[in-house]
Amino acid sequence: MTNEICEITCIHEEQVTNSKERLKNTNSKDLSSLFKILSDENRFKILHALAYEDQLCVCDVANIIGATMANTSHHLQSLKKLGVVDSKKIGKLVYYFSSDDRIVELINLGKQLEQGDSYE
DSSP, rough: OOOOHHHHHHOOOHHHHHHHHHHHOOOHHHHHHHHHHHHHHHHHHHHHHHHHSSSSSSHHHHHHHHHHHHHHHHHHHHHHHSEEEEEEEEEEEEEEEEEEHHHHHHHHHHHHHHHHHOOO
């Protein structure tokens, strides 16, 4: 048996340099945090609902995702901290709404990718 060891440290130096340079201009920590938030199924459902409704109260969101009010509130606070939703209080009710229309675009792009559609 031969022990194969790659002695080349970099084949495409220019591409590696270009990629590293592009990454310098990207806040990869914040961006990966956004995708981590979106990777949770309940948070995705919340964002999906808020993308198509003007606003929803916490109890409505809890009904949509099939979770407790406490669990739903936790998810909404996480999304609010990230800046993708905002809230307003009317009387005793707290209403949440999407604070960035680009979330709808992101959700639609995800749907296209999941369905195997092209980017066009």
